[in-house]
Amino acid sequence: MVAVRKDSALKAVRRLGVARPAELEAQGIPRAQLYRLVRKGLVARQARGIYVVSSHPYTEHHALAQVAKRVPNGVLCLLTALRFHELTTQAPAEVWIALPEKARKPRLEYPRLRVTRFSGAALTEGVETHRIEGVDVRVYSAAKTVADCFKYRNKIGIDVAIEALRDFGRRHRGGATDLARFARICRVTRVMQPYLDSIA
Secondary structure, three states: OHHHHHHHHHHHHHHHOOEOHHHHHHOOOOHHHHHHHHHOOOEEEEEOOEEEEOOOOOOOOHHHHHHHHHOOOOEEOHHHHHHHOOOOOOOOOOEEEEEEOOOOOOOOOOOOEEEEEEOHHHHHOOEEEEEEOOEEEEEEOHHHHHHHHHHOHHHHOHHHHHHHHHHHHHHOOOOHHHHHHHHHHOOOHHHHHHHHHHHO
16 A cells, blocks of 8 residues: 555656645645655655655756746746747856746745846736746746846846847847837837847
8 A cells, every 4th residue: 555655656746847745735645655755765855845756857957947836926037038048158046037026035045046026018928838847837938038138138237138139030030020029018129129220
């Protein structure tokens, strides 16, 4: 009986990719069972409230899957989204996420977070869902991220925004319509126009 429960618990953790105890409890797997699997070395604790099977297939985006589990209402943005879409040479030390203005700031030991506050259409438009290590991860689209970079150019640097725009132009030919739409949503059309003209 215990072996069956152990197998079903392991399968559940594997299926979830990155698992939280509450998710396992919802599937009838008590915390005590999870902690037994950790003690036996079959499951590893990644961070507070985050577990994976010991044979978990890690990818370069593992930290993003962790953040998506811990902050489900967040959307990966700015430098993290640029990196995800391969639109920058920057390698941010923190995971950048957008949250609604009144949302509570998450407290994570790891990975470190950089929280930005978005509102209205700038928060809700351009969100894509990508599957990373079995986890649904919300990230702004490439075009939305470029527009965000111009909006937050004082935070990340205008040079990063321009590099992202150039890379976007090379990788997403025909993406000008999307870019113009998100520039309007982020209210940076006038700021972006000279740079759009220079790479046209």
